[in-house]
Each structure stands twice: as C-alpha cells, then as structure tokens.
Amino acid sequence: MHEPGERMRVIATYNIKGGVGKTTAAVNLAYLAAQDGLRTLLWDLDPQAAATYMFRVRPRVKGGGKALISGTRSLDDAIKGTDFDRLDILPGDFTYRNMDLQLDGARHRARRLSRLLGPLTGEYDVVILDCPPSVSLVSENVLHAAGLVLVPIIPATLSLRTLDQLTGFVADFDGPRPEVLAFLSMVDRRKRIHREIAGQLPLERPDIAAAAIPALAVIERMAVERAPVSVFAPRSPAARCYRDLWEEVRKRAWG
C-alpha cells in the first residue's frame, strides 16, 4: 500500500466537544496504521494526556509545550517509542493548556504546528494529531496542519450542526483545506434515534463515514488495560468497527 518516498499524511481527530471518542479513535487508528506497516506518530495535544496514558508513557515533555512551540526543543527529541512496532508518541503534557498563548506569540501563529511537523517528513508515513476539545488557536493550527480531519459525532441533530459549522470554517481557509470526515461515535443501538441516524446519515452525506463506533464497555476498558482495543480484545465488535473506520480513513487519505 505504502511506497517509500511518499509524502507524510497528517490526520487529526477533532471536535469542539469533549467526551465524544476523539482520543479512543486516535489511539486505535494510530495502532492500526502502524499494524498496516506505516511509520506512525501520534501527537497527544491534549493537556489531559489520555492518549499518552493509554500507551503507558509518562505525560511529560522536557521544557513543556513552550519549548516545542518555540523550537528550543525539537519534536524529534521529545518522541517516545510505544510498545508497538512503528508506533511512536509525542506525549501530552499539562503545560499544553497554555499552548494557545504560546502559539499567539509565535510567528505564523496559525500554521506553527504545521511548520514544526515539517522536519518529521521522511521519518513517518502518517502523523495523527489528537486535539483537545475547544475552538482555539491550537485547533486552528491542527486544521491547517491536517490533510484529513476526523470528527467523531454523537448521533444527534446538534452534532450535525456543529459539523456543518466546522466544515464552513474550514471552507474559508486560504490555501490548502483539509478534508473533513465525520464518523458516528458512541452509537447506542438501544436508542431508536441512534439507530435511525446511524442507518441514514452515512447514506445521505458523503462527509460521514459508513463505519461507526458503538458505545461499548470494551472501549471504556482501554483506560484500564492501557492499550488499544485491538490489542486486548482483537476479536471484539469494537475492534472490528475501528478496523472498518481505519479502512475508510486509509482510502480517503491515500486514495
């Protein structure tokens, strides 16, 4: 699938809201990308550092987010290997809570992250950015850096409204614009509205993935097992759903 010398893809998981399955998606997709032979970096941009925790890595970057944003410490220096082949992580750090301020003071404030990722081209085939829930300079940076933005949405009308707002925001970008792909997350099959939306929306809207991630206890167990679902429950429905989602993401990002 991947040819040496191809350009590095940047994929972001993003939503204004928290608790919608961004981090679990980022962790599982990063794992599946690496399993597919791609050299993968997951950058946990969330000061809560949940993705970092799930890979059992200490949530600390020497010099904090300030050193990374200012360039006094290269991203390369802060990267840690996970327990899995070809999968590295740039850990989250509590100082990332101030990243907006640091970006505000930087040159090219809206494209700083994109520039910081530049030197990693050649070392990784894909970078996955796990973005904190907010509308901020950080998220604007993420949207500029990414070629594909994955938006987990809970099956509800308001979620669609937020997705449309995001799509509109991205459409106003000067220069390259990322593709936005939403996917239904935390789908509860017991709820009729969830079943209906999950059945219809992907058929009606090309910007919503066919694969959906159900609300399952095994996904919540990731925080206990501290590993991607496919590692500790490889035959579970959740692992299959993430695999389906990854297949769609791969097609979108690599064609």
Place this chain on the structure above:
Amino acid sequence: MGDTVRVVEARSREYVLVEPGPQLPDRVRDELATAFTVDEDRHAARLRRMWLDTFDWRLYRAGLTLQHVSTPGAPRTKEPGELVLTGTGGQRLTAPIQRTRWPVLPGALPPGPLRDRIAAVAGLRALLPVVSVVSQVREVRLCNADDKTIARLWLDGMSFPGPGHAPIPARLAVSEVRGYAAQARRARRILTAAGLAPSRQGPLDAALGAVGRRPGDYTGKVDVTLRPDMPGADAVRAILLQQLDNLEANVDGVLRDADTEFLHDLRIAVRRTRSGLKLLGDVLPGELTLRFASEFRWLGDMTTPLRDLDVHLLSVPPMAAQLVAVDPADLEPFLAYLGRRRTAERRKLGRALRSARFAATVGDWRKALLVPHDARRHGDRRPPAGPAAGELAADRTTRAHARVIKLGSVITGSSPPESLHTLRKRCKEMRYVLEFFASLHDPPVYRAVLGDLKRLQDCLGDFQDSQVQREEIQSLAAAMLAQQAAPAATLLAMGELAAQLGTRQGHARAEFAERFAGFAGPAGRRRMVALTTLNRA
C-alpha cells in the same frame, strides 16, 4: 516474520551467552529483575537465515550483509521470505523474494533499491549461499512500573539444520526503545556486570566460525605473507600453492556456470602459475618446471575459447547501445549465435576439468609443492641453497622491469601491433612478479610502482583487446555466413561493432607513447630503484 526479523537488524552490541538455546539464564534474569519487570516471551519464533555473498565476498568487504530470511517449513507460496540487506552503519533494505534457487545474478533479484545497491557492489558476480542456520528468536521485554516496555532483549539461538554440527553459542542483543536510551544503557550495564561479554563477532562470523570458516576467506588476489630472509624456494612454493588453491576453488563455480568470473579467476590463477614457473621456476627442481609448464599451458588453452565468448557476450550489449547506423536489435542473431557457441565450449571445458589429466595435474602439482618442503623441515638440516626471498624478489622484479623498458623503448608509431602485444605480455609478467612479492615491499612505494604499470597495462589492454575482438567478430561473421545464420542487418550491425573497436584501438595506440613515458621516465625509474633497493638491503 515481522517482529522476528528485527533481530537480524539489531544495531546494538550483542552479547554471547555460553548456554545454548534462546533462554535467558536464571542469574541474568535475576540481575535484570532488580531494575526492570522482565517479561520473557514464551514462544520462540523460528526462522531460517541464509547469508549470501559473492564468491569473493564483495558485499562483506563493502560492509554489507545480505540474508534470505524465511520461516522453516512454511509453504513458500504463502510466506515467500524476505531479503534483508544491512550495512555497518545500521542502514537496512528489504525486499520480498519468491522461491529462489541460488546462485543468482544480481539482475535476477526483485527490482528496487535493494537490488540496485547489491548490483552496484557485486557487479558481474552471482550471489551464493555462504552459510545457513535456523534461528530461534525470543523477545524479552524490560518494563517499568507502568508495565511500559522501555528496552528489549533479543535472544537468538542459532543452530545448523541437521545433525553433526558444532553448537553455536546463543546471542543476546539489547535494542533501545525510542526516548528510553538511558534505560537501555542501564540494561547493558547489568548484563556486563552479570558477566556477559560483548561480542566482537556478528552473527555471520559466529555461524561461519562454527563451521571453521571466516568471512573473506577467498580472494582472487595474491595473498601470501613472505619474509625477506626466508628461502626463496619456500617463498615460491607458498606463492604457487595459493594460486593452486585459487585455481581449485574456482573449478566448481566454472562447472556450475554460476557467473563468468569463476572462469576469469581460474584463468588468472593459471596464468600466474605459468608466469611463476617461467620467472621463478629456476629455484625449484628443474623437472617440475618442465613437466608442469606444459600442463598448465594445456589448461590455459582449454579455457581460452570460453573466456573469449564471455568477453564478447559481456561487451556487446554496452557497445550495442552506442550503435548509430543500425538497430541494436539487429544483433540478436549474433548474441544467439555466441550463446550457442558458448554452450558447446562450456561442455568442452567441463570435460577437461573433469578429466583424469586435470586431476593428475593439480594433484601432482600440490604434492610437488608440499612434499620437498616438509621433507627438508623434518630431515635435512643444511641451510637451503639459492637466494633468500628478498633477494629473489629484487632480482626478478628488476629483470622483469628491464624487459619492459627494453621492449617498450623501441616501439614507435610505425611498429607492428605484435610489438605492443609482446610488450603487454612482459607487462603482465612484471605485474605478477610485483604481486607475488607484494608483502616484502614498502607499501607506498609498491602502490606507486603498481600504479605506473597499471596505467601502461590499461592502454596496452585496450589496444590488444580491441584488435582481438574485432578480428573475432570478423571471423564469427564469416562462420555465421557459412552456416546461413546471419541476416544482412546483423552483419551490418557487427560491422559497426568492429568499427567501434577499430576506433578504440586507434585511441589506445595514440595514447601509448605518453603512457610509456610515464612508466619509463625518471620518476618511474626512481620508484623502481627504491622498491628493489629496500629488498636487497
């Protein structure tokens, strides 16, 4: 194979364990457990590792290691295996490979960066299996309090397939996890403190060592170490014995037709032997020189037709690319004709190399070179007659040089081609004498003299090879015509090839005077004097 192949590329220091098999010794595990949680994989992956190189170790000498890694017993169509090329700097290239019957020429490998890198180093030489082992590879994870892997150990228990082989000590490698360099250093310190010795040998050296071999154990070059005060006769025997070793080492490759360079090296060994007999044979018993000179001449003559055809087959494609008046494809019948002739000549040479005459020649020659040497060492205590090696080297090198100067000095623009051919033979003799005694010479002076001579030889070689090839093309054209195997377009293309060769010969001739002046001028002579004076001293 995935993870297990990683052991092949471990860049870290490796430790040799005394215990056979891929188990972590209890005492080592206990020591590691003081600092880490030690999680040893219960299952060991099995892989077959076959190292490949050219017969003359070109990859090894270039700092490269090539392995064919596969799963023993796996259906090869399901899991075909992988070629893994590693460099001393840790660079690594891989390529999947289907079932392959080695040896193969680099051009037959799957296309890609790995093939390009190998082809640039191996040139015309085929890749042959060097040694094969079955590796049992076990991963040991060293974890911190969060059960995060912060370093890995790879245990590699290599063994030879089949019974009756010496055991190979198991190997243990520490590999770093990115961002956890300090922890890997700590693991190494613990291993060292537990009494494990860092290995100086890579896995290839270890596997070869277990079968009594070492990498680089063949070279087509003269490779004897002489002392200036040793008897000249002993030096000559040592030189000729190495040539006999080389000759015999190449026979199998010639018979199997693995690549063209086996025959090339075999011919060089024969030519060096013949030159040795001619130029140094007087220090050996007279009857030896008499008998074996004619036998090695016979052997040399037997190899010439096949080598000439090899030279054509190798040189025509690049020349064809420069054809202007005709289509290179017109040469196909010519190449096909050469191919048929080659098959016939290969059969003839095969019969000669399997003949009783060949067996008697090499067998008796070895005995003749070995027996008197041993007899004198164990019996006769009188000092050997004849010059010492240093004196012999100086004398014969001076003489060979003088012959080149004498012949070359009288060559003018109107001299016949034969005079340049004769000079080329004398130059080759001088080259061989220089190489025979290389270990006695001062290296910088030796390299300078050799460089002067090589430049002259290149010019003479271009001149003669072009002429010989041109004449051969003409006679091959006549033979093809007689057999009605030559379409007109092919004959025209062959004519253009002959014209190219004529032009090349003309250039070589024009350059001769300058090249010879460089060799025979005052600076060149001074270097020769320096070379031979040191040995006389």
